[in-house]
Amino acid sequence: MDYLAGLNPSQRAAVEQTEGPVMIVAGAGSGKTRVITYRVAHLIRKGVDPFNILVLTFTNKAAKEMRERIMNVVGAEAKNIWMGTFHSIFARILRVEAELIGYPKNFTIYDTDDTKSLIRAILKEMNLDDKLYNANYVYGRISAAKNNLISPQEYNRNEALLAEDRENGRPQMGQIYMTYAQRCYRAGAMDFDDLLFKTNVLLNKYPEVLHKYQHQFKYLMVDEYQDTNFSQYLIVKRLAAVHENICVVGDDAQSIYAFRGANIQNILNFQKDYPDVRVFKLEQNYRSTKTIVNAANSIIANNKNQLEKNVFSENEEGEKIKVVRAFSDNEEGKLVAEAILQEKALKSLNFKSFAVLYRTNAQSRAIEEALRKLNIPYKLYGGTSFYQRKEIKDLIAYFRLTFNPNDEEALKRIINYPRRGIGDTTIEKIIVAADRNQYRLWDVVANAQMFLDGRSATAVQNFATMIQSFQAVANRSNAFDTAMHIAQHSGILKDLYEDKSVEGLARYENIQELLNGIKEFSEREDIEEKGLDVFLQDVALLTNDDNDKDPNADTVSLMTIHASKGLEFPVVFIVGLEENLFPSQMSLNSRSELEEERRLFYVAVTRAEKKLHLSYATSRYRWGTLNTCEPSRFLDELDPRYLDLDFKPRAMHADEGSFKTDRIAWQTKGDDMFSKPKPKPVKTTAILPKAHIPTPGFAPSDMRKIQVGMEVEHQRFGFGKVVNLEGTNPDNMKATIFFKELGQKQLLLKFAKLRIV
Ligand code: ATP
Ligand code: MG
Numbered sequence: 080m081d082y083l084a085g086l087n088p089s090q091r092a093a094v095e096q097t098e099g100p101v102m103i104v105a106g107a108g109s110g111k112t113r114v115i116t117y118r119v120a121h122l123i124r125k126g127v128d129p130f131n132i133l134v135l136t137f138t139n140k141a142a143k144e145m146r147e148r149i150m151n152v153v154g155a156e157a158k159n160i161w162m163g164t165f166h167s168i169f170a171r172i173l174r175v176e177a178e179l180i181g182y183p184k185n186f187t188i189y190d191t192d193d194t195k196s197l198i199r200a201i202l203k204e205m206n207l208d209d210k211l212y213n214a215n216y217v218y219g220r221i222s223a224a225k226n227n228l229i230s231p232q233e234y235n236r237n238e239a240l241l242a243e244d245r246e247n248g249r250p251q252m253g254q255i256y257m258t259y260a261q262r263c264y265r266a267g268a269m270d271f272d273d274l275l276f277k278t279n280v281l282l283n284k285y286p287e288v289l290h291k292y293q294h295q296f297k298y299l300m301v302d303e304y305q306d307t308n309f310s311q312y313l314i315v316k317r318l319a320a321v322h323e324n325i326c327v328v329g330d331d332a333q334s335i336y337a338f339r340g341a342n343i344q345n346i347l348n349f350q351k352d353y354p355d356v357r358v359f360k361l362e363q364n365y366r367s368t369k370t371i372v373n374a375a376n377s378i379i380a381n382n383k384n385q386l387e388k389n390v391f392s393e394n395e396e397g398e399k400i401k402v403v404r405a406f407s408d409n410e411e412g413k414l415v416a417e418a419i420l421q422e423k424a425l426k427s428l429n430f431k432s433f434a435v436l437y438r439t440n441a442q443s444r445a446i447e448e449a450l451r452k453l454n455i456p457y458k459l460y461g462g463t464s465f466y467q468r469k470e471i472k473d474l475i476a477y478f479r480l481t482f483n484p485n486d487e488e489a490l491k492r493i494i495n496y497p498r499r500g501i502g503d504t505t506i507e508k509i510i511v512a513a514d515r516n517q518y519r520l521w522d523v524v525a526n527a528q529m530f531l532d533g534r535s536a537t538a539v540q541n542f543a544t545m546i547q548s549f550q551a552v553a554n555r556s557n558a559f560d561t562a563m564h565i566a567q568h569s570g571i572l573k574d575l576y577e578d579k580s581v582e583g584l585a586r587y588e589n590i591q592e593l594l595n596g597i598k599e600f601s602e603r604e605d606i607e608e609k610g611l612d613v614f615l616q617d618v619a620l621l622t623n624d625d626n627d628k629d630p631n632a633d634t635v636s637l638m639t640i641h642a643s644k645g646l647e648f649p650v651v652f653i654v655g656l657e658e659n660l661f662p663s664q665m666s667l668n669s670r671s672e673l674e675e676e677r678r679l680f681y682v683a684v685t686r687a688e689k690k691l692h693l694s695y696a697t698s699r700y701r702w703g704t705l706n707t708c709e710p711s712r713f714l715d716e717l718d719p720r721y722l723d724l725d726f727k728p729r730a731m732h733a734d735e736g737s738f739k740t741d742r743i744a745w746q747t748k749g750d751d752m753f754s755k756p757k758p759k760p761v762k763t764t765a766i767l768p769k770a771h772i773p774t775p776g777f778a779p780s781d782m783r784k785i786q787v788g789m790e791v792e793h794q795r796f797g798f799g800k801v802v803n804l805e806g807t808n809p810d811n812m813k814a815t816i817f818f819k820e821l822g823q824k825q826l827l828l829k830f831a832k833l834r835i836v
Contacts, residue, residue: 093359100353101326106390107685108366111328120152129159133296188619225272226340304329308340368397377718399723412449434648438661460638497570558611559601651687657708
């Protein structure tokens with residue numbers, strides 16, 4: 080079978096152009112990721128050793144999926160491809176080379192929590208106001224510096240940066256960065272940005288190391304290249320410098336990480352860096368209906384900064400984009416849940432076909448609640464990762480400390496958990512003693528008798544002895560036996576076992592779950608090194624999605640738009656299309672930020688294959704108060720030809736002309752015969768539909784009895800009047816009903832619980 084048959088001529092040309100620099104900048108759904116996947120398979124078929132191929136993806140999930148597809152073409156060899164996120168690939172390389180740059184092989188990776196906790200500790204020591212020097216702000220600033228390859232020393236020599244900090248009223252920023260870097264180093268720890276920063280240091284300082292990897296990675300490919308930052312850009316450039324077999328794919332219209340330092344210029348500069356680059360254009364979208372592709376084009380046309388692209392679809396025209404207005408975030412959730420059930424039944428889909436996308440994580444609550452009420456199974460992506468749960472982090476901190484006793488965040492976390500009589504004062508004393516003598520915390524802890532007195536000295540000494548005994552166990556046991564020993568002898572298992580509350584039980588089960596995972600790891604046959612240190616290596620890089628025990632489970636996917644990049648679903652709901660939410664309030668200060676929000680909307684819309692639903696609420700709880708919301712400007716920007724509104728837009732009235740050409744009055748004013756005044760934010764109950772107490776005896780309506788003009792009562796929507804009936808087949812017969820409270824709705828009679836009044 081011709082394994083390249085599933086490609087169009089431009090895609091095929093890009094796949095077959097294996098040598099030299101290649102760039103593909105193309106619209107959403109045009110097969111960029113598919114080209115990379117086929118290209119790797121093609122290289123291996125041509126005889127390239129998988130060990131010589133490096134593929135950088137944006138998520139671990141994307142890497143996993145790609146590997147599976149390649150495996151279908153080339154078989155088990157695909158396991159040997161170097162494929163993963165920037166962070167995971169370079170963490171792997173740093174594990175081998177760390178000692179050259181002064182880090183232990185078992186260096187710890189500090190996750191966001193560790194980083195912030197360390198920043199807070201430094202602020203406290205420096206007596207700085209943690210409101211002014213907010214930990215998130217400081218983290219962001221340090222992160223930006225690292226991603227632009229500015230070391231702490233350079234930062235403190237850089238007059239422009241220092242002046243900027245002074246102007247911002249935060250003159251100590253440079254000093255915080257310096258201390259932060261020293262503490263990480265002392266702890267043998269790298270944060271996420273260090274994984275890229277230190278890789279650059281390594282490749283820059285050690286030509287022989289650079290040389291080794293340049294020759295290993297004969298072929299490099301980068302997906303989602305538009306979202307790489309300077310640090311990533313430079314690593315790729317250095318590694319590709321010898322062979323120049325580098326293929327990058329991306330879409331400038333989908334660049335959505337500028338806020339984290341991604342630089343769209345990396346795409347634009349590619350041609351300058353490689354003057355003999357071969358550029359391939361992909362214009363046909365294979366993912367979505369014509370309606371969705373055209374609507375997406377109409378959005379992005381509002382951005383001034385973009386590369387010229389013509390994206391088209393030859394798929395079916397498809398259904399119009401449904402736009403739904405809800406009165407509150409809770410009602411929005413309910414409408415989404417109901418629409419999922421209706422559409423699932425109508426089109427015989429499974430739950431996996433649906434995704435609900437939102438701008439901010441906080442929005443998932445209302446959606447989750449509504450899905451649960453209707454027993455719709457769902458999976459929340461990017462929520463709190465399993466590995467971020469307190470009890471899991473506690474046990475992992477013991478593991479971390481066992482392998483890297485200098486890991487100060489781990490040490491501080493568990494030195495008195497479970498409680499062993501080491502109070503805050505003692506911990507302060509340990510920190511002071513370490514700072515005064517330029518020791519590491521562990522040096523003080525392991526020699527507690529020298530620095531502390533009496534009972535606290537004994538308690539700390541016992542703790543150190545316990546950790547040393549764990550080290551001895553780890554030296555002679557596999558991952559599972561070590562983990563089990565530590566869970567038992569640290570007292571964690573007992574502590575959780577004794578907590579008989581529901582939460583306590585859940586925490587105990589989570590620990591068991593972790594231990595089960597480690598057991599599976601120790602029994603794996605495809606790896607040689609089965610120590611707990613190997614298991615531990617990249618735990619900090621794992622996300623919720625990597626702990627997916629059943630990736631084929633039939634569930635609706637819930638995630639932020641950022642997390643949905645590169646993915647596709649038959650039916651997509653984008654919720655919360657309101658001003659100050661999407662576009663986000665924080666983006667309204669500059670054109671470039673607003674354009675990034677618009678690109679985000681473009682990403683969201685282009686995830687849909689067959690059907691897209693958009694919704695907004697006219698009121699929403701945010702930060703504990705109820706706010707009136709205005710529909711998003713993005714709704715206005717969509718070409719109305721592609722929209723299907725669930726309410727009657729004002730401009731549709733005969734005397735106001737056709738809404739195809741007019742701007743749509745998104746607001747409720749004058750919508751229908753029960754039009755109500757624009758709600759005021761204070762009167763919460765007035766905006767929400769009155770709770771309707773269902774009358775017993777509702778059942779899916781008997782459509783034979785229902786006629787136009789009839790007064791009916793719906794179990795949830797209340798009283799209304801039938802204004803139209805469509806269809807003759809009982810399976811798809813629809814009624815348009817004007818409800819007194821909610822306005823016009825179209826219901827599938829098959830599901831509608833109506834009563835004739
Ligand atoms: P995004 O910009 O969202 O990352 P992309 O450009 O990477 O999208 P892919 O995900 O590779 O696009 O492809 C989109 C969909 O179109 C996938 O389902 C893919 O299998 C399908 N597809 C791409 N090219 C073809 C083709 N030549 N024939 C059939 N299907 C294709
Ligand atoms: Mg892609």
